[in-house]
Amino acid sequence: MKFSSFRTLALISLLGLALTACEEDKNTPSNEEGALNMMFEYAVDGMPFDTATVYTIGGTAVKFSVANFYVGGIQFMPEEGDMLDVAGKYLLVTPESGMQEVASVKTGHYHMARFFVGVDSITNSQTEEDFTSRDAADPLAVQFPAMHWNWNSGYRFLRVDGKVDTDGDGMVDETMAFHLGTNPMLQNLEYTVHKDVETGSNMLHFEFDLARLFNGIDLSTDYVTHTGNNPELAAAVRDNISSAIAVKH
Known part of the structure; x- marks a missing residue:
C-alpha cells in the first residue's frame, strides 16, 4: 500500500x-523567422492592367506605357513588441516587378505595415558620384525608363506615362506624363494588414489602382506634370496615392 x-x-x-x-x-x-515580402498588383478601376488596353477614366480614354514608383521607409508592427524598421530598404515597383523580398522577420501576427511612396530627403539629395556609383541591381541606381532627373534634381518618386484622348473621340491623341518628385511629394502611408507570418515565404498583397490615382482629375485637360511646372496637379496625384494603394486579401 x-x-x-x-x-x-x-x-x-x-x-x-x-x-x-x-x-x-x-x-x-x-525564435523562428519567415520571409515577409510585398507585392503590388496593378489594376485600372478593378480591371487587370495591360499596356495594350485603352481604359476609360473619368470619361476620358487613357492608355498607359509606364507606371513605376518607389517604396521606402518600410515598417511592420507585430502583435507583441516594437515596430520593426526595415532600414534602407527600397523597392522599385513596376507592373512586372511581382513579389519582392523585404525582410526576414520573427514568425507571428503582424497588425500593420507602414511605408512611403518616394525617396527620403537625404538619398534624394545625394551627389552625382553617389548616384552613378550605385550597383546596377540597386533599385535606386540608373533605371530605364529613367526614375531620376539628374544628380541635383533628385528622383522621380512616381512616374506614369501614356496617351490620353483630349478631343472626346475615344482615340488617345496626346502624350500623358505624370512625374512626381522633390521632397514635398513624398507620401507616408499606413495599412492594417493582419498578417500571420510563418516559416518560409509570406506575402503582403496590395492593389495599385490607376483609376483611383487619378480620381477627381480631368485627364482630357490635365495630363502633364513634371512637378515643378505644375505643382498643383502633382499634389493632387500625390494626395490620391493613399486611396490608389489598398490591401488585397
Whole structure:
C-alpha cells in the first residue's frame, strides 16, 4: 500500500512538471523567422492592367506605357513588441516587378505595415558620384525608363506615362506624363494588414489602382506634370496615392 501511494505521488509530480514545461514553452517567444515580402498588383478601376488596353477614366480614354514608383521607409508592427524598421530598404515597383523580398522577420501576427511612396530627403539629395556609383541591381541606381532627373534634381518618386484622348473621340491623341518628385511629394502611408507570418515565404498583397490615382482629375485637360511646372496637379496625384494603394486579401 505504501509503495502504491508513493508511486501515485511520483506520477502526480511528473505530470505537474510536464504541465509546467508545456506552459513555459507556450509562453516562450518563438525564435523562428519567415520571409515577409510585398507585392503590388496593378489594376485600372478593378480591371487587370495591360499596356495594350485603352481604359476609360473619368470619361476620358487613357492608355498607359509606364507606371513605376518607389517604396521606402518600410515598417511592420507585430502583435507583441516594437515596430520593426526595415532600414534602407527600397523597392522599385513596376507592373512586372511581382513579389519582392523585404525582410526576414520573427514568425507571428503582424497588425500593420507602414511605408512611403518616394525617396527620403537625404538619398534624394545625394551627389552625382553617389548616384552613378550605385550597383546596377540597386533599385535606386540608373533605371530605364529613367526614375531620376539628374544628380541635383533628385528622383522621380512616381512616374506614369501614356496617351490620353483630349478631343472626346475615344482615340488617345496626346502624350500623358505624370512625374512626381522633390521632397514635398513624398507620401507616408499606413495599412492594417493582419498578417500571420510563418516559416518560409509570406506575402503582403496590395492593389495599385490607376483609376483611383487619378480620381477627381480631368485627364482630357490635365495630363502633364513634371512637378515643378505644375505643382498643383502633382499634389493632387500625390494626395490620391493613399486611396490608389489598398490591401488585397
